[in-house]
Amino acid sequence: MRALRRLLGFLTLVGIAFAGVVVYRRRFMARKERVDLYYDDDSLVSYEEGSDGAGTLLPLSHDVLRAARS
């Protein structure tokens, strides 16, 4: 009986840790950086991390963030 309780406790801990990893991955790992450009004709161009446009604009955006917080 005692061994079964220990096993259940262990499995509960493993389950909680697994759920924590899943939540963490969804919250932080899946997020991608992007730049959205809005034009006067109501069109929108979105550059996601890894695209050519983002390759230029994301580093410039990081510079702005750094400069504003320095």
Next chain:
Amino acid sequence: MDAAQALSELTEISSQIEAACLLDGDGGLLASTLPNEGAAGRFAAAAGALLRGARAARTAGAPLVQLEAAALDGSVFLVLEGDRAVVAVTKPEPTVGLVFYDLKSCLRAAAVAGDGDGKPRPKARKRDKSASESAA
């Protein structure tokens, strides 16, 4: 209302905005919320470079009016109107529509600075992000 006053009102009403600066059409600094002149200059220079880079992304067609760059550690917003631009830095995952609305209001407030009627205008009320979201 002058440009500096419009910016200070902007950071007062929007709890999401950490810092902002007002630029002329060429990216020159008009006003900033950063107290240190050197830091304000670096902020404006970086914002001006972003403005030029964003404009260069599409040379033909309609002109650029807004930009949002969402990074993991925060977001950068840029709104252009006439010969002025306002650039703001926020925490990660801000309420995008609200930030754009506040930046446009700021630009308009700064634009009427030259009307010279000298009449006092009502102060904007402080708005809390959580209150705005619960109201929606």
